[in-house]
Amino acid sequence: MSVLKTYFNMVTYPLRNSPPDIQRIENIDIIKPQKIFLDNDIPVYIIHSNTEDIVSVDFIFEAGLWQSQIPLVPIFTNIILTEGGTKKRTSYEVSELFEFYGANLDSSAGKDVASITISSLNKYFDELAPILQEIIFEPLFSDSELEIQIKKIKQKYLVNLEKPNYIASKKINELILGNNNPYGYFEKLDDFDKINIPILKEFHQKFYLKNKFAIVVTGKITGDFIKILNKYFGQHTVNNNVDITYDYTFDTIKEKRYLINKKRVVQDSIRLGKQLFFCDKEDIYKVKILVSLLGGYFGSRLMKNIREEKGLTYGIYSFIQRFRYSTSLIISAETKCGKGVSVIDEVYNELNKLIKEKVNIEEINLVKNYLLGELQRNFDGPLATAEMYKMLISSNLPENFYDNYFKTILNINEEEILFLASKYLNPALMVEVLVTN
Amino acid sequence: MIKFERFVLKNGLTVITHNDDYTSIVALNILYKVGSRDENPEKTGFAHLFEHLMFEGSINVPIYDEPLEKAGGENNAFTNNDITNYYLTIPLQNIETAFYLESDRMLGLNFSEKKLEVQKNVVSEEFRQRYLNQPYGDAWLLLRPLAYKIHPYRWPTIGMDIIHINSITLGEVKQFFNKYYNPSNAILTITGKIDIDKIFLLVDKWFGEIPKGESNQNKYPQEPFQTSSRELIVKRKVPHKMIYKAWHMYPRSDKRFYSADLLSDILSTGNSARLYEELVKKQKIFTKIDAFITGEADKGLFVISGMINDDINFEKAEAAIMNEINKLCNDNVSDRELKKVKNRIETVNTFMNITVLNKAMSLAYAEFLGNASLVNEEIENYFRVTPEDIKNAAIDIFMSQGSNTLYYDKI
Numbered sequence: 001m002s003v004l005k006t007y008f009n010m011v012t013y014p015l016r017n018s019p020p021d022i023q024r025i026e027n028i029d030i031i032k033p034q035k036i037f038l039d040n041d042i043p044v045y046i047i048h049s050n051t052e053d054i055v056s057v058d059f060i061f062e063a064g065l066w067q068s069q070i071p072l073v074p075i076f077t078n079i080i081l082t083e084g085g086t087k088k089r090t091s092y093e094v095s096e097l098f099e100f101y102g103a104n105l106d107s108s109a110g111k112d113v114a115s116i117t118i119s120s121l122n123k124y125f126d127e128l129a130p131i132l133q134e135i136i137f138e139p140l141f142s143d144s145e146l147e148i149q150i151k152k153i154k155q156k157y158l159v160n161l162e163k164p165n166y167i168a169s170k171k172i173n174e175l176i177l178g179n180n181n182p183y184g185y186f187e188k189l190d191d192f193d194k195i196n197i198p199i200l201k202e203f204h205q206k207f208y209l210k211n212k213f214a215i216v217v218t219g220k221i222t223g224d225f226i227k228i229l230n231k232y233f234g235q236h237t238v239n240n241n242v243d244i245t246y247d248y249t250f251d252t253i254k255e256k257r258y259l260i261n262k263k264r265v266v267q268d269s270i271r272l273g274k275q276l277f278f279c280d281k282e283d284i285y286k287v288k289i290l291v292s293l294l295g296g297y298f299g300s301r302l303m304k305n306i307r308e309e310k311g312l313t314y315g316i317y318s319f320i321q322r323f324r325y326s327t328s329l330i331i332s333a334e335t336k337c338g339k340g341v342s343v344i345d346e347v348y349n350e351l352n353k354l355i356k357e358k359v360n361i362e363e364i365n366l367v368k369n370y371l372l373g374e375l376q377r378n379f380d381g382p383l384a385t386a387e388m389y390k391m392l393i394s395s396n397l398p399e400n401f402y403d404n405y406f407k408t409i410l411n412i413n414e415e416e417i418l419f420l421a422s423k424y425l426n427p428a429l430m431v432e433v434l435v436t437n
Numbered sequence: 438m439i440k441f442e443r444f445v446l447k448n449g450l451t452v453i454t455h456n457d458d459y460t461s462i463v464a465l466n467i468l469y470k471v472g473s474r475d476e477n478p479e480k481t482g483f484a485h486l487f488e489h490l491m492f493e494g495s496i497n498v499p500i501y502d503e504p505l506e507k508a509g510g511e512n513n514a515f516t517n518n519d520i521t522n523y524y525l526t527i528p529l530q531n532i533e534t535a536f537y538l539e540s541d542r543m544l545g546l547n548f549s550e551k552k553l554e555v556q557k558n559v560v561s562e563e564f565r566q567r568y569l570n571q572p573y574g575d576a577w578l579l580l581r582p583l584a585y586k587i588h589p590y591r592w593p594t595i596g597m598d599i600i601h602i603n604s605i606t607l608g609e610v611k612q613f614f615n616k617y618y619n620p621s622n623a624i625l626t627i628t629g630k631i632d633i634d635k636i637f638l639l640v641d642k643w644f645g646e647i648p649k650g651e652s653n654q655n656k657y658p659q660e661p662f663q664t665s666s667r668e669l670i671v672k673r674k675v676p677h678k679m680i681y682k683a684w685h686m687y688p689r690s691d692k693r694f695y696s697a698d699l700l701s702d703i704l705s706t707g708n709s710a711r712l713y714e715e716l717v718k719k720q721k722i723f724t725k726i727d728a729f730i731t732g733e734a735d736k737g738l739f740v741i742s743g744m745i746n747d748d749i750n751f752e753k754a755e756a757a758i759m760n761e762i763n764k765l766c767n768d769n770v771s772d773r774e775l776k777k778v779k780n781r782i783e784t785v786n787t788f789m790n791i792t793v794l795n796k797a798m799s800l801a802y803a804e805f806l807g808n809a810s811l812v813n814e815e816i817e818n819y820f821r822v823t824p825e826d827i828k829n830a831a832i833d834i835f836m837s838q839g840s841n842t843l844y845y846d847k848i
Contacts, residue, residue, distance in 0.1 A: 015642070016496070016497045016537070016541060017497070019497075019498075019504055019534065019537050020531075020533035020534050020536075020537050022504075022507055022508045022531055022534060023530040023531055025509055025528055025530075029461065049459075050459075051457075051459050051791065052787060052790075052791055053787070054784075054787055054788060054791070083708060091708070091718070092708075092709055092714055092718075095707060095708035095709035096709035096777070098707075099706075099707040099708075099709050099710075099777050099780075099781060100773065100776070100777045100780065101780060102777075102780030102781045102782075102783055102784035102785075103784065104781075104784065104785075104788075119784070119788060120784060121783065121784055121787060148717070148718055148721070151721075151724055151746075152717075152724050152725065155676070155677055155724045155725070155744060156725075158676040158677070159572055159573075159675070159676055159677070161676070162571070162572040162674070162675065162676060163570075163571045163572065164570060164571075165566075165570075165571075263674075264674060265570055266565045266569045266570050267562065267565045267566060267569075267570045297506060297511075298502045298506070299500070299502045299503055299506050307559055308555065308559075309555065310555070310558075311554070311555035311556070311557070311558030311559050311562075312558070312562070313559070313562055314559055314560075314562040314563040314566050334562070334565075334566045334570065335562070336558070336561075336562055337565075365507070366503065366506055366507050367506075369506065369507050369508065369509045370506040370507070370509060370511075372509050372528075373506075373508070373509020373510055373511065373527070373528055374509075374511065376461060376462060376509065376528055377462055377511065377526055380460050380461065380462045380526075380792070380793075381459070381460060381791060381792055382791075383788075383791060383792075384792075
């Protein structure tokens with residue numbers, strides 16, 4: 001098609017001919033948390049802030065999906081703590097109290113850890129701490145509350161099963177990691193029937209009560225605040241984390257393409273993925289950069305090709321999915337109906353290009369600057385900083401992780417990118433999920 | 438309290454700045470006073486498609502994102518019924534790049550027919566991804582035209598139909614730009630560790646010479662008072678039935694807006710809220726239920742939507758909702774219950790206004806509503822609401838006018 005230039009407003013100013021100089025980010029203030037211990041040795045990571053009268057407290061428990069061989073147990077244990085009431089208060093009374101003080105209580109059970117987070121105004125924390133203590137240590141495990149939660153989560157699950165992108169995301173993990181571990185396992189409807197109060201109680205006992213957990217706090221943290229934490233969470237005896245060995249295996253299935261036919265879908269959902277086994281510990285930092293170049297930002301190779309040139313998708317992304325005991329590369333997109341296969345082919349073209357051709361210096365510099373900016377944004381403000389450290393704790397990564405990443409971004413060059421691409425992006429080792437009509 | 442400075446350039450551009458010393462990131466937000474309510478009813482989805490085109494090249498910048506990414510910045514944009522809002526964050530040392538990019542695309546766009554075609558496809562996929570390819574995704578495509586017969590809020594921002602998006606021509610795009618994308622119709626906010634004098638010089642350098650245009654003077658046909666109730670039944674392949682009930686409520690600038698917002702919180706925000714406690718936990722009629730307001734500049738909607746338990750029919754579900762509504766119309770809420778929802782607003786507001794980006798957006802939106810200082814009056818406006826105000830709002834919204842009900846049945 002011929003290029004039809006259209007000028008909407010024919011004014012140019014001489015100063016616009018040369019864009020402003022760009023200054024490379026040479027330093028990022030990666031704020032380190034202050035680490036203290038409560039009387040019972042529970043670590044508290046403090047990120048100080050003096051700007052607002054807020055506080056956010058995260059309790060991170062070794063109670064993720066990994067810790068249970070029975071599916072869904074960590075999810076229901078976590079939710080019954082925050083929503084099921086305590087021995088002293090009904091579920092309604094607990095919620096009403098938190099909400100009366102304007103506090104926001106969040107909880108989640110992820111692959112490796114489970115968390116309970118409270119965000120509130122500083123002035124109310126001493127009212128909230130005892131209730132927090134109750135929900136964590138003295139939950140009421142009631143059948144009727146569990147029944148409500150099962151119904152709720154089951155309905156959500158059934159709705160999710162109607163979402164092509166949900167199915168595709170679950171399926172790709174099952175394909176690359178196998179079904180014999182909590183990372184890859186795709187929950188089935190009858191898993192809900194296996195949930196009962198005794199199993200949840202046992203899980204709670206082991207992973208919330210007896211096991212050591214970590215606390216991340218941010219806000220205006222005073223000495224009095226730490227005293228309160230210590231009073232409510234520092235007095236019970238905890239074991240050091242027991243590293244339990246499970247009978248899990250990670251087996252990528254042999255099939256190359258897994259096709260799911262779903263009637264009435266108006267887009268194709270595609271996922272590609274493979275496990276990443278790092279020969280060199282430093283490769284994790286470098287591969288993050290490579291994967292960003294491929295599909296980690298708006299100007300990435302995949303976005304440019306498949307969205308901005310071909311208009312086949314609203315978005316296509318590549319990212320590293322990192323759990324404690326397994327790391328994978330995933331590429332994901334919802335594409336124009338019937339175009340899934342050709343988009344997959346295009347993804348392979350992009351992978352092959354990275355394997356065969358050195359990336360030019362301009363593109364490397366662009367992605368470097370973008371990532372440095374992103375890293376700086378990630379540490380902008382106490383709440384953002386707290387998120388970064390929660391991630392480190394959840395994934396068991398070293399405390400200097402972000403410093404290493406920063407240095408790697410500054411130093412990586414085109415030879416390394418080319419070498420890493422051939423090492424980690426081999427199309428022959430990728431498996432594919434295609435959900436289509 | 439967000440302290441800010443406000444000035445207006447000769448060409449009509451409103452500029453608001455706020456200094457925040459605790460960050461090395463600067464946020465820049467440009468709000469254009471144009472949204473989907475300004476669209477031709479035959480070309481819905483235009484304002485949003487246009488937002489995409491703003492990234493496809495301006496007079497001196499072939500690809501908007503490239504120089505920004507090079508400078509370590511990140512950006513995005515959204516369109517709603519009333520406004521189109523572009524925002525970015527960038528490391529302080531590269532702030533001038535942000536001015537260069539934003540001013541260039543206010544000055545003029547420059548892209549090929551092919552790029553328009555590509556973005557039509559991208560937006561069509563966005564339409565499918567968000568509204569068609571997931572259960573209940575089309576609920577708003579159905580609910581809006583049910584609730585509005587006259588006002589342009591009757592179509593959603595994404596557009597009424599993909600056909601509308603595909604019929605848009607380059608000529609129309611040009612007209613749209615000329616009409617709405619000019620300094621007089623925009624609000625620029627900059628927040629971060631900034632020196633106000635330096636910022637003023639930068640603003641003047643990059644935006645000062647852009648020709649003045651007209652601010653948006655469109656008048657919107659106001660929705661007439663709804664005397665009778667409307668219903669729509671649809672059947673879809675979904676796992677559970679849902680019900681959506683919508684009533685007209687107050688414009689954003691009306692003081693009663695705050696009562697309506699708190700009313701929705703009393704009904705459904707948090708697990709101690711009435712609908713959840715009564716209808717999900719006690720009566721087990723719903724598994725999920727929400728009450729919320731849409732909050733547009735003109736009269737928005739008060740919506741209650743619930744996912745119904747499989748053994749309950751629509752009639753019973755609806756009666757249960759109406760029963761809770763009657764309570765609010767007959768009895769005052771307790772002081773404690775009202776205090777609870779107000780305290781929550783205070784926390785949410787405080788947490789929201791921590792980042793420079795949120796502050797930049799809030800200031801711009803408040804200025805759009807009439808005055809940037811509204812950001813500092815919001816909490817007070819909520820705290821002023823009395824139990825009587827809540828009851829009056831309930832009677833006014835739920836009892837004095839017809840409702841709009843969408844029964845979303847499963848096949």
